[in-house]
Amino acid sequence: QVQLVESGGGLVQAGGSLRLSCAASGGTFSNYAMGWFRQGSGTGREFVAAIQRFGGRISYTESAKGRFTISRDNAKNTAYLQMNSLKPEDTAVYYCAADLWGRGTALLEDYNYWGQGTQVTVSS
Numbered sequence: 001q002v003q004l005v006e007s008g009g010g011l012v013q014a015g016g017s018l019r020l021s022c023a024a025s026g027g028t029f030s031n032y033a034m035g036w037f038r039q040g041s042g043t044g045r046e047f048v049a050a051i052q053r054f055g056g057r058i059s060y061t062e063s064a065k066g067r068f069t070i071s072r073d074n075a076k077n078t079a080y081l082q083m084n085s086l087k088p089e090d091t092a093v094y095y096c097a098a099d100l101w102g103r104g105t106a107l108l109e110d111y112n113y114w115g116q117g118t119q120v121t122v123s124s
Helices: none
Strands: 003-007 010-013 018-025 033-039 046-051 058-060 068-073 078-083 092-099 118-123
Touching: 003 092, 018 033, 018 092, 018 118, 033 068, 033 078, 046 068, 046 078, 058 068, 078 092
Parallel strands: 010 118
Antiparallel strands: 003 018, 018 078, 033 046, 033 092, 046 058, 068 078, 092 118
16 A cells, blocks of 8 residues: 655745655555646646656656656655746645556556645745
8 A cells, every 4th residue: 555645835926936745655666657736726637747667757747847847766755846936827736646557647547546635825
C-alpha cells in the first residue's frame, strides 16, 4: 500500500512562487512515475506535470511549461512541484499521484494512488 502526503500549499500573490512536496511511503518509490494534478472549484481534475521513474521523461501541461518544474528525490521518497510566476487561474487543490507501472502519463486512470491534496490559492 502506497501512501502519499502533499504539503507546501498556501496563499500567494500573483507572480509569487510555491514549492509543493509529495512524501511517499510504502513500496519502492524509485519504481513509480509521479504525477501532479489539480482541481479547481467546479472543474474536473486535470494534469499538470509528470516524471517517469528514475527521473526519466518529464511532461507538462501547456499552461505549466516554463513556470512549473517537477522533480523527484528518490533517496527521500519525495516528489516536488516548483511553481513560479503563479497566476490566479492556478488556484486549485493540487494532488500528487503514483503510477506503479512507471509510465508517467497525463491520464488520471493510469495512476494507482493519490494524496489527499493541498490547496493553492493565488490572489490577484
